[in-house]
Amino acid sequence: MKDDTLHFTTQFKETGFVFAPFNADEKAVLFPLEKSEFIHENILIEENLSLNDTVSSEVSSDKEKHLHLVEKALDEINNNELIKVVVSRKEEIQLDEFDVLLTFKKILNTYANAFVYVWFHPKVGLWFGATPETLLNITGNTFKTMSLAGTQVYVDTEEVVWRGKELDEQQLVTDFIESQLKPISTNLKIDKTETVRAGNLLHLRSSVEGELRFTSNLKTLIRGLHPTPAVCGLPREKAEEFIYKHENYKRTFYSGFLGELNIENNSSSLFVNLRCMSVADKIASIYVGGGITKDSSAKKEWEETVAKTKTIKKIL
């Protein structure tokens, strides 16, 4: 950007790079293309960037709070208020030293299959991420999205077996996406569920594609999808309410989305902001969450969030 003016988009009609918060009622930040400079630079990926494999110790107050949050979610599910809700937390890590470019290089180097980014605006902050989840890819009227949910730790030697809990949880996301897209699209195609690897984790994914009806537009499509039950829950409004009321912090841009808007050939590529952190005053805040359904156990959900912090912790 040529200056530090903060621009926003509400209609998603502009061309540029969008950074949208989880809360769809809050404004999405835009770097308008015409106010930006494109600088192409080949970053040399060095092979021997050291990663941090030591597991930092758990903060017991974080754990207690998260277990309590999951129990609360389970109560609402058992009372038939909710079918699924994604609950999350923020973990803060004090950094001795911090180098933006080195951090970015390490993420790029480590996560070849993820959408890796570094994003900065002086009035908003500094964010990094390596997300496995596409919100939307659209060129002309042809779009692709995905249903991504269910998590287990990747183990090299074992054949992957998914429990009913994860299969059901991912199916909820697929069904939601299908019902949101049906009224606004044609030729909707949902692929068989497959296992995908994201760093040290495995997820279940179904690819979805279709054509946006001419009577619909990009904003309707984005609003239909975001937030999916992969990051929010079902029913959507009740899950949002639960998240705003009971999570112990504000998500801001975590589990929002980011990417290129209406670039060449009228195409947009948007990703869900997961496996991410913000950095300010030598404190890294790592954001992690997981989907709670009737079959969840609080302890396992805590462990899942711990496993998810490793994507970023390895880099620090």
Ligand SMILES: C=C(O[C@@H]1C=C(C(=O)O)C=C[C@H]1O)C(=O)O
């Ligand atoms: C919410 C996150 O991830 C999402 C939740 C998942 C789950 O509950 O199993 C899996 C992948 C993502 O859709 C996160 O990484 O913070």
